[in-house]
């Protein structure tokens with residue numbers, strides 16, 4: 001479990017103070033995969049650096065499994081570091097050392113007996129799928145393989161927490177996918193709590209249980225991935241969600257909606273989970289004698305649950321439209337007028 005309590009971080013830049021973190025309150029429960037997303041300069045790196053013991057917060061507290069790590073002595077920091085694994089965007093491997101040696105490094109530093117190092121590194125190489133690459137050097141491997149070594153190295157000290165700093169940002173989409181799958185296995189099979197920072201909403205959708213959106217050093221929105229993706233409140237969150245949900249309305253449609261001379265009744269209908277499979281709209285059309293014109297639609301999956309999104313024009317008497325919308329909402333399907341979406 002990782003807890004941030006009123007954490008601030010202020011840097012001195014010449015004569016100016018830069019307030020990188022402005023009172024972060026965040027709890028990552030044990031066993032969760034928690035993603036923090038934000039644009040460049042939002043404070044993501046500053047946040048993760050307060051957990052990996054490279055920076056102390058200017059004020060506030062960071063607790064790992066109940067222990068306040070912002071107050072540790074030097075020797076306690078060394079001990080606690082073993083409990084916190086970290087992987088990086090550019091892997092941070094030693095190019096002059098073999099794959100075996102890179103993974104063994106934290107164990108060598110902890111004076112682990114040679115035999116035990118051999119056994120542990122072998123097990124880790126098997127786990128990350130690189131059993132036959134032990135004697136290679138990092139330069140001989142692909143980006144995805146390098147990140148697998150980074151993950152194996154981070155696991156060597158049996159940490160309870162893994163921090164991921166833009167771990168897939170330097171990788172192509174297919175490799176990103178395989179690394180995210182490996183991180184999910186790390187979480188499930190080793191029961192390691194994962195805190196990741198990223199600027200890619202696709203990464204959050206793929207593996208996170210919860211997400212916090214960071215802006216100007218503040219958490220502006222947080223919640224389960226499902227809730228944030230289906231009902232984002234803040235404009236920045238909405239931008240991130242739209243970047244991956246592919247529900248941007250085409251320009252021609254926006255023009256139509258915005259036209260003040262046309263009196264449209266256009267709604268966004270959101271189907272979640274079991275409701276996706278229902279033939280709801282055809283029943284509504286028949287029962288209320290309405291013409292329904294589907295202008296736009298897509299269906300996707302969020303945390304294993306289907307999620308559908310339709311933009312529908314309702315044509316018919318206003319009273320019948322209102323009754324139809326009430327009926328739709330009774331089916332636990334959200335219906336929201338599109339006007340504010342289009343403005």
Ligand SMILES: Nc1ncnc2c1ncn2[C@@H]1O[C@H](COP(=O)(O)OP(=O)(O)OP(=O)(O)O)[C@@H](O)[C@H]1O
Nearest residue numbers: 011012013018020038039040041042043044045046
């Ligand atoms: N060592 C430092 N000295 C002075 N200012 C800093 C320092 N590190 C970060 N900052 C400033 O703090 C703010 C937050 O930076 P941070 O690197 O934490 O954001 P970020 O979300 O990780 O951005 P990016 O995605 O670009 O890495 C920025 O305004 C940055 O310029």
